[in-house]
Amino acid sequence: MTGDTSAPVGGPAPSDRIDSTRPHSARVWDFWLGGKDNYEVDRELGRQIQQANPHVVAMVRTDRTFMRRSVAFLAAEHGIDQFLDIGTGLPTDPNVHQVAQSVHPHARVVYVDNDPVVLAHARALLDSNPAGATAYLDADLREPGRILAQAAETLDLKRPVAISLMSLMHFVNDFGDARAIITRLLDAVPSGSWLAFTHATAELGGPEVAEAFRMWNENAVQKARPRDRDEVAKLIDGLELVEPGIVSPPFWRPDPADGEQPREVPLWAGVARKP
Numbered sequence: 001m002t003g004d005t006s007a008p009v010g011g012p013a014p015s016d017r018i019d020s021t022r023p024h025s026a027r028v029w030d031f032w033l034g035g036k037d038n039y040e041v042d043r044e045l046g047r048q049i050q051q052a053n054p055h056v057v058a059m060v061r062t063d064r065t066f067m068r069r070s071v072a073f074l075a076a077e078h079g080i081d082q083f084l085d086i087g088t089g090l091p092t093d094p095n096v097h098q099v100a101q102s103v104h105p106h107a108r109v110v111y112v113d114n115d116p117v118v119l120a121h122a123r124a125l126l127d128s129n130p131a132g133a134t135a136y137l138d139a140d141l142r143e144p145g146r147i148l149a150q151a152a153e154t155l156d157l158k159r160p161v162a163i164s165l166m167s168l169m170h171f172v173n174d175f176g177d178a179r180a181i182i183t184r185l186l187d188a189v190p191s192g193s194w195l196a197f198t199h200a201t202a203e204l205g206g207p208e209v210a211e212a213f214r215m216w217n218e219n220a221v222q223k224a225r226p227r228d229r230d231e232v233a234k235l236i237d238g239l240e241l242v243e244p245g246i247v248s249p250p251f252w253r254p255d256p257a258d259g260e261q262p263r264e265v266p267l268w269a270g271v272a273r274k275p
Helices: 023-034 042-050 056-078 096-103 114-122 143-150 175-187 207-219 229-235
Strands: 082-086 108-113 131-138 163-164 194-202 267-273
Touching: 023 042, 023 056, 042 056, 042 163, 042 207, 056 163, 056 194, 056 267, 082 096, 082 143, 082 267, 096 108, 131 194, 143 175, 143 267, 163 175, 175 194, 175 229, 194 229, 229 267
Parallel strands: 082 108, 082 163, 108 131, 163 194
Antiparallel strands: 194 267
């Protein structure tokens, strides 16, 4: 799928699935990022959590800048030209394909999300360089087999692929399930493939972070399970982490062009290679 000929795949029309009566993670994140694709119920929860946890806006913004740095790192320094971005969220500029295709115009990117709000804006994710390709799959993380089967229509899974899981795995509450999903995804791609990730934690940021997670889980549709650094390391056991390992995102190969003064936010981040 390329350019204007690309289309979302599967699922009912997004307008049939959007619930404006309860906060939705993609819309709350959009509010924190300064976007307009949210409802008052999302803004109200966003304001409450922001009051309890002043780190949250910095957290979501550094999550996005880490995504861009990790994609640029993998494309420029390791020649990766295929990306599978699961848990895409609402479009931001630049997106994964824009970063990857700025290095490799022929790069191919598959976006995956099951949020109807994201599906409604999926066309913004499909503005591919004509030499490359993008696709959007309306699919659930808990169906890795389905994701991989549909992604194979755009990506060559016999060649290295970078899998991106940004602020996603903390929505899988059971550790065994989270580990099994990551294992299934990595088993389907060859040696030399990569995993880039961020994961929420209450280990950083002080007691207000735990309170913010409590508020989130009382109100939001998707419940979050923050994990400490050791738990996150166990989720990716068997992969080869690149320096500086698992760190708070602003400390992962910071780029002065991001305009950030590195300071901890309640996220862990890392990039790891499949041996």
